[in-house]
Amino acid sequence: MKAGTISIGLWHLDPGHHQEVCRWHDADHKPEVLGTTPNVFVSQRWVASQAMVDQRTVSDLPHGGGEYVNLYWTTGTPDELGRDFDALGQRLTAAGRMQPMQYIHTAWRTRTRPVSLHARPDQVLSAEAVPTAPLTTGLLVEIQELMGGPERDAYARWYESECIPMVLESGLFTGAATVMGSDAEQQSHLATLWYTDRDDTRAVYAEARTLRDDWRKTGRDYRQADAVRRLLHSSMYANSIGDYHYYA
Secondary structure, eight states: OOOOEEEEEEEEEOTTOHHHHHHHIIIIIHHHHHHHSTTEEEEEEEEOOHHHHHHOSOBOSGGGGOSEEEEEEESSOHHHHHHHHHHHHHHHHHTTOOGGGGGEEEEEEEEEOEEEEEEOTTSSOOTTTGGGOTTOOEEEEEEEEEOOSTHHHHHHHHIIIIIHHHHHHTTSOSEEEEEEOOSGGGTTEEEEEEEEOOSOHHHHHHHHHHHHHHHHHHTOSOTTHHHHEEEEEEEEEEEOTTOOOSOO
């Protein structure tokens, strides 16, 4: 696996500053990350339109989960990425190039190794290629809190070996990646990134929700699922880089 670390940030931006932050992020910050930070090979930002926010089934995160997902994939370790980001931040701050950060509030984050990568079997991309595909139209982010107890490990195995393949069989998504939370208070959190290439991403979200509801009704969901997991966040996102019309 090429990916050594994935950095995920769910962001809420102050109203009235969305376009300012996103234009700075695209024209200044992301080029510096890709051009000067070792090991980074993917840099993406995704946005939930107001319609996508309204469609969410749940978000028990600060700021309602925010409106954006910022993603970096690297070949290095989490510690290496942390040191490199700190050095970059200090350099850009000294140059007066980090002011828009004051408008960004983090609702959830992780910087750790991926747990797993998956690809839908009937399409050509490998699991490693799915997160980098330029034709991806949408990203569904789900964050679960895994409860303690004897069922936790069994649920985690079921989720990786049965749940994710069942979702991919639906054809809604090209692949998925899973990652655990890294902060002390989030180490029981499991995030799944679902990638789709369908044009109507909101319809994908609705169909995925219907699929899960049907599982519960037909007994295909994990036994005693509600005692093992709690869904903290679920939202669809569209590509945000170079597209600033969603918010002012």
